[in-house]
Amino acid sequence: MRFMVIVKATADSEAGVMPSTELLAEMGRYNEELVKAGVMQAGEGLHPSARGARVRFSGPARTVVDGPFAETKELIAGFWLWKCASLQEAIAWARRCPNPMPGESELEIRQVFDAEDFGEALTPELRAQEERLREQVAAQQKSGA
Incomplete structure (x- = not known):
């Protein structure tokens, strides 16, 4: 199973406050553990x-809203994509994480959909397209494109 682990934004991260050298070192060690495992x-x-935008959809209409966005607690400051056997394993890894922000912070863990989760709606043609796109992305990443 794959999980997205979302690092929630804080007032400091939204203000552009960069992490300390110590926190970067701690996170580097933690990321090494995740990679080795x-x-x-x-x-x-x-x-x-403030450096982003949102695109809102209403039927065929598209509206662009420039940041910053007011609700800091609903914003994302970073993420990981993890492969774990279960939600419980992902939670165990998250509990080992250094606090990603000065003061209080929060991680949110969400399972990523796999092709099987879509059932019959994902036709053989759509499944083949998905595989082809994943292969193209992997090839692009490998070639540095």
Whole structure:
């Protein structure tokens, strides 16, 4: 199973406060553990929402809203993509994480859908397309494109 582990934003992360050298070192050690255990598939920090935008959909209409966004508790400051046997394993890894922010912070763990989760709606043609796209992405990442 794959899980996205979401690092929730804080007032500091939204203000652009960068992590200390000590926190970067702690997170580096933690990420090494995740990689050695075969858990970590990806992970990145995100710039504050002031440097982002949202695209809202209403039928065929599209509206772009520039950041920053007001509800800090609903924003994301970073993420990992983990491969774990269960939600309980993902929780166990999250409990070992250094506090990602000064003060209080929160991680949210969400299971990523797999092809099987879509049942009959994912036709053989759509499944083949999905596989082809995954292969193309992997090839692009490998070639550095």
